[in-house]
Amino acid sequence: MEFDVAILGAGAAGLMAAAWLNEHSRLSVCVIEGNTKPGAKVRISGGGKCNLTNTQVSERNYLGDAKLVREVFRCFDRDALLQFVKERGCEKLELRKGRYYFCPRSAQQMIDLLLHSANKSRFLFGQNIKAVVQNNEGFRVETDKETVTAGNVIVATGGISYASVGASDIGLKIAESFGIETVPFSPALAGLTLQKDQFWMKALSGISFPVAIRVGDKRLREEMLFAHRGISGPVVLSASLYWEKGMIEVDFLDGQNVGELVKRGGNKKLSTALPLPKRFILLFLAQLGVEDKPCSAFSTDEKKVLYRFSTYRFAPAGTFGFTKAEVSKGGVSTDALQSCCCEAKKSKGLYFVGEVVNVTGELGGYNFQWAFSSAVSAAVNIMKFKGAL
Ligand SMILES: Cc1cc2nc3c(=O)[nH]c(=O)nc-3n(C[C@H](O)[C@H](O)[C@H](O)COP(=O)(O)OP(=O)(O)OC[C@H]3O[C@@H](n4cnc5c(N)ncnc54)[C@H](O)[C@@H]3O)c2cc1C
Known part of the structure; x- marks a missing residue:
């Protein structure tokens, strides 16, 4: 023919x-x-x-x-x-x-x-x-x-x-x-698997909220989903495109200033003052070694640690692989x-x-x-x- x-x-x-x-x-x-x-x-x-x-x-x-x-x-x-x-x-x-x-x-x-x-x-x-x-x-x-x-x-x-x-x-x-x-x-456009230090995220499987992820010179904003195998959701899928074995940085507050939020929180406990799911806040605070307490009670040193809500850096282990990758x-x-x-x-x-x-x-x-x-x-x-x- x-x-x-x-x-x-x-x-x-x-x-x-x-x-x-x-x-x-x-x-x-x-x-x-x-x-x-x-x-x-x-x-x-x-x-x-x-x-x-x-x-x-x-x-x-x-x-x-x-x-x-x-x-x-x-x-x-x-x-x-x-x-x-x-x-x-x-x-x-x-x-x-x-x-x-x-x-x-x-x-x-x-x-x-x-x-x-x-x-x-x-x-x-x-x-x-x-x-x-x-x-x-x-x-x-x-x-x-x-x-x-x-x-x-x-x-x-x-x-x-x-x-x-x-x-x-x-x-x-x-x-x-x-x-x-x-x-x-x-x-690419796949979820990312975790190294041992981030296994705590697995306990949050099913929770999702908007975050910003910095990978290389890209800053991407969308929903992140905690999954049984690691992290997923639109922002993670896009991040996997630019990710080449190395660090990513997650801003769980998607651009909101943690210092401001704590200042405004007054006598509210941090777990109710931050606009994030409570289960996530409590688990993340445990990772940071900081207790959940009224915002006004945080010391200057503790407040510095709280900035990790906006700058959490870690190296994923890999991707969910070709069977789950959209491209x-x-x-x-x-x-x-x-x-x-x-x-x-x-x-x-x-x-x-x-x-x-x-x-x-x-x-x-x-x-x-x-x-x-x-x-x-x-x-x-x-x-x-x-x-x-
Ligand atoms: C689950 C899923 C959801 C997606 N959702 C979106 C979305 O919403 N938006 C978006 O932009 N992208 C999405 N994508 C990505 C998008 O589907 C692809 O990027 C797009 O289809 C690529 O188009 P293409 O024509 O290059 O390849 P394909 O659409 O994959 O077409 C290639 C064709 O070649 C045929 N072929 C391959 N090898 C051979 C062979 N040896 N002999 C004969 N035929 C062969 C295949 O059977 C296939 O029909 C998604 C992908 C997946 C897997």
Whole structure:
């Protein structure tokens, strides 16, 4: 079978690339997918409602090549994505916490919308992609069932987290077979496990409240959840993206000044004066070796110790691993890609888009935004090159 474009993977990026090519060109497109249905990760994303983007999106929300992210967003940004879903009949998106955009009914809406736009593509489901080889005419994609030839190939095979829904590292293997550098995948947007000194947190399993976490030069603010295995919740998931074996600093008071709170507390006990769950305060005070008592009774030295409510530093042991990680960081090196369109510098006509690229977003719709934007940037470039625009 011969096509102008072969798209590898019918996930978020692959479906968007097919949709864009079908709607804007007459190029023949096939989409090859290992699962028997498209969009497995989209379906389970955002608690089943797909958090597709965010009110604030910039390269600062990503780990990876800022220039490339900026250029890709220049081609298709947050507003373009919102417009895209609106024009294709999706009712008003649900906006949570004033910043996260979700599908109003279910993630299936996003899959259906993309499939509808991509309905001129030939879908080859249940085919395991094995390799891509370049020859004079273009590319040969080998699956466990057949061989497809195409003038252009868009690799959109994602990362390796949540392997249960069909993830694989074939994207990296394809890149390496073309001599393209890759960075090994590691789990990101995952909870963090604890070292012995922080095991006290395990007793708080189920409690959550907003905190700020400093990791490297990033300061992230959102809910933290104490879990049986360690710490989790949106802020910890985003922190895991930037965390590289080392210290993080938690401000349990999320920017509020502990000195002020103690001063205002007067004769109230600290455990009622601080705006935090009492169980947490009592356990944390025990760790600090400070007694719970009226705020006015703390000595100057004790008050200094209380500042650790805002500056608690520790080194997590690791992450919850690939089975729980929402994404894989690492991937195809961005140095090997054209920054406007994610085409491999070494092989014209070969593109890498979505999570397989070494660009990873924070929690909050950033990874779908990247998947959709990078897919459009590749599709637009193929159309330009083919004179199909
Ligand atoms: C539980 C969970 C919740 C998430 N929630 C959100 C969210 O709300 N917002 C957000 O922005 N991000 C979320 N993400 C991350 C988001 O799903 C991914 O970043 C995004 O799907 C990446 O898109 P992609 O197209 O690059 O890869 P994928 O969507 O993973 O698509 C890759 C496709 O390639 C196929 N494939 C892989 N290997 C082969 C092979 N060898 N042969 C054939 N086919 C193959 C896969 O089956 C898959 O269909 C979530 C992830 C998880 C796991």
